[in-house]
Amino acid sequence: MRALVLSGGAGTRLRPITHTSAKQLVPVANKPVLFYGLEAIADAGIREVGIVVGVDQAAEEVKEAVGDGSRFGLDVTFIPxxxxxxxxxxxxxxxxxxxxxxxxxxxxxxxxVGGITPLVDEFRATRPDAQILLQHVPNPSAFGVVELDENGRVVGLEEKPKQPKSDLALVGVYMFTPVIHQAVRKIEPSWRGELEITHAIQWLVDQGYDVRSTVISGYWKDTGNVEDMLEVNRSVLERLEPKIDGSVDDTSEIIGRVVVEEGAEIVGSRIVGPVIIGANTRVVDSYIGPFTSVQHDCQIIDSEIEFSIVLHNSSIQGVRRIEASLIGHQVQVTPAPKVPKAHRLVLGDHSRIQISS
Known part of the structure; x- marks a missing residue:
């Protein structure tokens, strides 16, 4: 059995971060979200993995980060x-x-959360033509939606419907036998100009193939926007095991589940976990609150931040207060001049910013 991992896409909902970085490499608890998927695949006993990437700079970043897959126990092939x-x-x-x-x-x-091993084992044991995972969601119009009959059989699928027939969304993990290759050749592009996997699965249903579904109750998120990325970060940090490998001076206070990685330095600061501080990051005279992950080689000086993600090589100095934020790499955040009272902004395309007047 092989795995096909999709790591392309423009990541428009995470702009401006994804103007310069692949969305799958945005970190959750200081580890790219893509890596969690690769680890789950390896844990399920799958060794051969094809990763579909684009033909842009983000694709090169994914290739460099994943390499040949050996760090995950995988044999990786990239498919442009x-x-x-x-x-x-x-x-x-x-x-x-x-x-x-x-x-x-x-x-x-x-x-x-919890990986995919039981689901893969079930598929291997029963081997339907297709196995899809579903979860009840409050906003089904944002997902592929599945309709089941009274016996729980799949009868209909629709991609991002305006009037959903159920609240069951497709989770981003599918299991197929080779019959899916016939299905994807039979369908036509949708109104979005794309070949939809929902149409291919619908073709299997219409042709009488065995398409089964499993409604999962565990934690699942599509990390395609900032709010969900922060929520996943929170969920992972809740299971953090405390570990102090860096230095913490006597004037600092560490409370709860906190990880301070090797080379990091905490001076005169208060850290309230769950929090992870990356290698060689320096935190001075600052407060870092719960559900915050700060990557390597950052500086946080005389500032306050919580429920946020800070990417590597960024600097936050003299700022109170930051929360619910995703801060990219090599960013500098500083106070605005007090006079004149005006906002000076340098923002990427499609940015969203909230300012108190």
Whole structure:
């Protein structure tokens, strides 16, 4: 059995971060969200993994970060996709790599607590033509939605419907036998101009193939926007095991589950966990509150921050107070001049900012 991991896409909901970085490499508790998926695949006993990437700088970043996959116990092959043309298109272009083997398709920006091992084991044991995972969501219009009959059988799928027929959303993990290759060749592009995996699965249903579903009750998030990314970060940090490998001076206070990685320095500061401070990061005369992850080589001086993610090589100095924020790498955050009373902004395309007047 192989795995197909999708790591392309423009990541428009995470702009401006994704103007310069792959969305799958945005860290959760200081580890790229993509890595959690690769670890889950390895834990399920799968060794051969194809990763679908774009043909841009973000793709090169993914290749560099993942390498040959040996760090995860995997044998990784990268499959280029010239443009985001839909999940079914990713299957279509991966035909030669997948051959006639069963496979798991895993969306690289999805996060599932507890991994996928039991689900893969069930698929291997029963081997339906397709196995899909579902979860009840409050906003089904934002997802692929599945309709079940009174016996729990899949009868209909629709991509981001305006009037959903259920609240069951497709989780970003699918399991297929080779029959899916026939399905993706039979469908036409949707109104979005993409080959939708929902249409391919619907084709299997219409043709009488065995399509089964499992409603999961565990934690799942599509980390495609800032709010969900922060929520996943919170969830992972809640299971953090405290560990102090860096230096903490006598005037600092460490409360709760806090990780201070090697080379990090905490001076005259108060850290209230769960918090992770990356290697070689310096925190001076500051407060870092719960559910915050700060990557390596950052500086936080005379500032306050909580429920946030700070990427590597960033600096926050003299700022009170930051919360619910995603701060990119090599960012400088400083106070605005007191006079004149005006806001000076340098923002990336499609940014969103809230200012108290």
């Amino acid at each position: 996709q010239d443009a985001p043309r839909g999940l079914a298109h990713a299957v279509l272009i991966s035909r030669d790599y997948l051959g006639d083997e069963d496979f798991v398709m895993y969306l690289g920006d999805n996060f599932i």
